[in-house]
Amino acid sequence: MSEPGSSPDERGVNQNGDPGGKLSVSGSTHTPAESPETRLLSAFKTDGHARKVYLAGREYYSEDGKTFELRLVGKIKQQLSSDPTLRPEYPPSLGLTEFTRRATEAALGRSSHAVMENRVFGVQTPGFTAAVRLGAELLKHCFDDGATWCGPVYLSSPCDDSLAGIFQAAGIQDIRKYYYWDDRRRGVCLEKLLQDLERAPEQSVVVLSASGHYPTGADLSQHQWSVITQLITRRRLFPFLLLPAQALCYGDLERDGWPVQYCASQGMELLCAQAFSHCFGLYGEAVGHLLCVSKQSSLRLSLQAQADKTVGSLWAQPSAQGAHVVATVLCNPAHLVEWEGDVKHIVERCMLIRIILKERLRLLGTPGCWDHLTQQRGLYCCTGLNGQQVEFLSTWRHIYLLPGGCLNISAINGRNLDYITESIHLALTTSL
Amino acid sequence: MDASLRRLKRDHLALHLAMSIFSDVPQAPPVAVFKLTADFREDSHPQKVNLGVGAYRTDDCQPWVLPVVKKVERLIVEDDSLNHEYLPILGLPEFRSASSKVALGDDSPAIKENRVGGVQCLGGTGALRIGAEFLRRWHNGVNNTATPVYVSAPTWENHNSVFSDAGFKDIRPYHYWDAANRGLDLAGLLDDLEVMSDELLDKAPEHSIFVLHACAHNPTGTDPTQEQWKKIAEIMKRRNLFVFFDSAYQGFASGSLEKDAWAIRYFVSEGFELFVAQSFSKNFGLYNERVGNLTVVAKDSENLTRILSQMEKIVRTTWSNPPSQGARIVSKTLNCPELFAEWKGNVKTMADRVLLMRDQLKTKLQELGTPGTWDHITQQIGMFSFTGLNRE
Numbered sequence: 001m002s003e004p005g006s007s008p009d010e011r012g013v014n015q016n017g018d019p020g021g022k023l024s025v026s027g028s029t030h031t032p033a034e035s036p037e038t039r040l041l042s043a044f045k046t047d048g049h050a051r052k053v054y055l056a057g058r059e060y061y062s063e064d065g066k067t068f069e070l071r072l073v074g075k076i077k078q079q080l081s082s083d084p085t086l087r088p089e090y091p092p093s094l095g096l097t098e099f100t101r102r103a104t105e106a107a108l109g110r111s112s113h114a115v116m117e118n119r120v121f122g123v124q125t126p127g128f129t130a131a132v133r134l135g136a137e138l139l140k141h142c143f144d145d146g147a148t149w150c151g152p153v154y155l156s157s158p159c160d161d162s163l164a165g166i167f168q169a170a171g172i173q174d175i176r177k178y179y180y181w182d183d184r185r186r187g188v189c190l191e192k193l194l195q196d197l198e199r200a201p202e203q204s205v206v207v208l209s210a211s212g213h214y215p216t217g218a219d220l221s222q223h224q225w226s227v228i229t230q231l232i233t234r235r236r237l238f239p240f241l242l243l244p245a246q247a248l249c250y251g252d253l254e255r256d257g258w259p260v261q262y263c264a265s266q267g268m269e270l271l272c273a274q275a276f277s278h279c280f281g282l283y284g285e286a287v288g289h290l291l292c293v294s295k296q297s298s299l300r301l302s303l304q305a306q307a308d309k310t311v312g313s314l315w316a317q318p319s320a321q322g323a324h325v326v327a328t329v330l331c332n333p334a335h336l337v338e339w340e341g342d343v344k345h346i347v348e349r350c351m352l353i354r355i356i357l358k359e360r361l362r363l364l365g366t367p368g369c370w371d372h373l374t375q376q377r378g379l380y381c382c383t384g385l386n387g388q389q390v391e392f393l394s395t396w397r398h399i400y401l402l403p404g405g406c407l408n409i410s411a412i413n414g415r416n417l418d419y420i421t422e423s424i425h426l427a428l429t430t431s432l
Numbered sequence: 433m434d435a436s437l438r439r440l441k442r443d444h445l446a447l448h449l450a451m452s453i454f455s456d457v458p459q460a461p462p463v464a465v466f467k468l469t470a471d472f473r474e475d476s477h478p479q480k481v482n483l484g485v486g487a488y489r490t491d492d493c494q495p496w497v498l499p500v501v502k503k504v505e506r507l508i509v510e511d512d513s514l515n516h517e518y519l520p521i522l523g524l525p526e527f528r529s530a531s532s533k534v535a536l537g538d539d540s541p542a543i544k545e546n547r548v549g550g551v552q553c554l555g556g557t558g559a560l561r562i563g564a565e566f567l568r569r570w571h572n573g574v575n576n577t578a579t580p581v582y583v584s585a586p587t588w589e590n591h592n593s594v595f596s597d598a599g600f601k602d603i604r605p606y607h608y609w610d611a612a613n614r615g616l617d618l619a620g621l622l623d624d625l626e627v628m629s630d631e632l633l634d635k636a637p638e639h640s641i642f643v644l645h646a647c648a649h650n651p652t653g654t655d656p657t658q659e660q661w662k663k664i665a666e667i668m669k670r671r672n673l674f675v676f677f678d679s680a681y682q683g684f685a686s687g688s689l690e691k692d693a694w695a696i697r698y699f700v701s702e703g704f705e706l707f708v709a710q711s712f713s714k715n716f717g718l719y720n721e722r723v724g725n726l727t728v729v730a731k732d733s734e735n736l737t738r739i740l741s742q743m744e745k746i747v748r749t750t751w752s753n754p755p756s757q758g759a760r761i762v763s764k765t766l767n768c769p770e771l772f773a774e775w776k777g778n779v780k781t782m783a784d785r786v787l788l789m790r791d792q793l794k795t796k797l798q799e800l801g802t803p804g805t806w807d808h809i810t811q812q813i814g815m816f817s818f819t820g821l822n823r824e
Contacts, residue, residue, distance in 0.1 A: 035748070058518065059517055059518065067515075067516045067517045068516060069514075069516045074509075077509050078509050078510075081505045081506060081509045087494055087495050087497070088495050088497060088501075088717055088718055088719050088720045088721070089495055089719055089720060090713075090719045090720060091720055125751075126554055126722070126751045126754070126755055127751050127752055127753060127755075128752070129748070129749070129750070129751055129752035129753075130750065130751040130752070133749065133750055133751070162748055162749065162752065165745070165748065165749045166749045168749070169565075169746070169749035169750065277518070281516060282516075283516055283517050283518045283753075284515075284516060284517065284518060284519050284753075284755065284756030284757075285755055285756060285757065286751065286753060286754060286755035286756075309593070310597070312557075312590060312593055313557070313561060313590065313593040313594045313596075313597040313598075314554075314557070314558070314561055314597075314750065315554035315555065315557055315558045315561075315722065315751065316554070316555055316557035316558070316590070316722075317555070317719075317720075317722060318554075318722065319554070319720065319721045319722040319755040319757065319758060320720035320721060321720075321721060321755070321757040322755065322757075
């Protein structure tokens with residue numbers, strides 16, 4: 001149960017005990033702190049410099065600097081719009097059955113024991129955030145039977161800065177961080193990660209990125225997963241996996257989804273928030289999925305009923321179009337082949353940019369080690385630049401990175417590559 | 433360690449490992465109207481009819497795809513210039529402004545004074561929830577979960593869940609349906625609004641939130657007359673009660689957008705700050721794309737800015753970026769004069785059919801010599817009808 005005014009932005013606002021006369025409903029709202037991302041985007045938009053570059057976006061940008069719709073997706077949308085059998089009925093509250101089935105299969109594979117033992121259900125949600133929110137609400141309710149489980153929830157350091165707020169919105173206030181990205185190592189520091197999780201109280205929830213970690217791009221190896229899951233099981237922690245862009249790391253649903261399958265195969269119960277925006281170019285369509293693997297099939301039913309109830313007062317039913325598209329692709333072998341081809345192209349382009357970026361920095365003699373650029377995969381990467389250097393880039397070079405020095409690889413293209421590499425070089429060699 | 437102790441420890445550990453953290457989850461009761469639909473699906477009787485779910489159906493019992501919607505969908509699918517990015521958190525800007533305009537009127541002074549804003553939401557439910565979350569955080573103090581929320585007796589059952597899940601602890605009914613007279617219980621309603629004396633603690637405290645149905649009251653189909661709305665507004669203004677309109681049937685109820693929005697526009701003209709949760713599921717037949725808008729009418733544009741900034745934070749932790757398909761369809765339709773006219777025609781078709789059905793139902797019941805009077809069927813409005821049948 002949340003304490004009044006305990007979330008970071010609500011704290012510090014005075015209790016308005018005396019309304020007095022006709023009060024505007026907004027009389028007590030103070031000017032809130034905008035999220036760093038919003039501020040960054042505003043700064044970029046008002047920046048008039050000709051060579052300005054925004055490297056902090058979430059979507060995949062093609063070589064021409066724009067987000068795009070896969071040709072296959074466009075074709076399918078055309079087909080769907082002329083399909084006379086499709087009616088605009090309310091979708092089921094937990095989503096289109098064909099979609100949840102395919103989304104579950106995408107994460108767990110086709111021969112999952114958990115599925116066969118009826119311990120799994122999936123909920124279509126309007127996007128990734130909604131999937132996380134639903135997961136948070138389920139966690140909240142499963143302990144909140146008169147009792148007040150408020151966490152803790154452990155998030156990686158760094159992580160998506162909206163995650164904490166989502167759990168808090170569900171009434172879970174105790175949010176903590178576990179060590180993840182190590183600046184010096186330019187990668188994951190397993191020892192410190194394990195130390196933090198070892199100290200976590202039993203029944204803590206640990207949020208782990210299955211692939212394409214946002215914002216660093218640094219993923220756990222299979223060996224690291226094995227060690228971490230052993231700890232999780234031993235310490236009775238609960239894994240909440242994030243899979244927002246499956247197939248964007250290796251071009252392969254199965255390879256990217258390996259951690260989820262692995263955890264399930266170890267008999268663990270888990271939640272997994274998925275999205276299909278990135279890998280289908282369906283950003284505007286809010287296609288998300290929450291996968292729930294429980295220990296017993298009897299629990300599955302009560303959880304499903306709780307999910308139904310929770311969804312009922314949040315959005316009632318999810319929106320149909322995006323899910324129809326994804327389901328259509330995933331259940332048709334020919335479509336699947338074409339889609340995988342498109343995704344491989346995206347993945348190869350990202351890898352190529354990483355290779356070229358690393359090579360350019362080497363040629364410029366830029367200080368520091370840049371191996372991590374090509375060791376990582378996917379859309380995001382952490383450059384290792386510090387706060388001052390990041391500010392230098394935005395102020396003097398009009399290049400916008402996330403505050404922690406992370407950037408979206410796909411936003412780099414043939415036209416801005418030289419400027420960007422020069423700028424990174426300058427940031428690291430100029431005395432600030 | 434001795435063997436039996438080891439075994440005990442191992443069994444204990446195995447038991448802990450086997451127990452799920454979800455072990456204590458109680459079974460939630462099924463949502464009534466969807467259980468009804470599920471029961472209906474399982475019922476094998478050839479003449480079964482489901483009168484429960486609120487979706488407009490044609491003679492062949494299919495949801496009707498509005499011709500204008502079909503047309504606009506084609507336009508969208510063929511539009512190469514469409515931006516495929518995430519929508520802004522508050523939604524598609526042209527959708528939000530067009531939606532608020534449709535509710536408040538083209539010539540609304542509030543819009544001209546720049547004190548009207550919108551938040552694109554997942555259907556009417558989403559709009560109610562975002563509005564409820566905002567009010568729980570920022571209305572009548574900060575995080576005041578004790579502010580009473582009044583919903584009509586009866587009302588759409590989800591109203592209770594939405595406000596309660598948003599954190600409100602005190603959800604109360606206000607008199608609405610008069611079973612004996614099969615109509616609006618105005619006296620009871622006004623009584624609930626007014627504090628008669630200090631001892632009557634169950635009268636609405638100042639700043640209580642009232643959920644009003646803009647038209648086509650769900651589930652009774654009975655709306656206040658304009659005179660009755662005026663009386664309601666007068667007391668609500670005097671008692672500083674917060675107005676939250678639920679508008680799911682604009683145009684659908686009477687066939688006229690203006691007529692169905694009269695109550696909203698009247699309250700706005702009386703200077704109320706208020707919220708309107710709009711749904712385009714019914715009047716666009718877009719049940720599946722979840723198109724809703726939360727219209728905010730604030731005192732001035734400065735207040736509006738602050739309110740919307742807080743709304744954005746709430747949306748950010750709920751669904752972050754709303755889906756575009758439905759919003760694009762509605763926005764294109766509302767913003768293009770020819771399409772808008774065509775849509776109004778489609779809406780009138782639906783409304784007329786409902787009126788026709790009501791007429792035919794009443795006639796049929798009378799012909800069959802069914803006991804009781806059935807005038808209320810044609811006096812009520814919208815898709816729902818309180819038949820007055822008892823539980824059996």
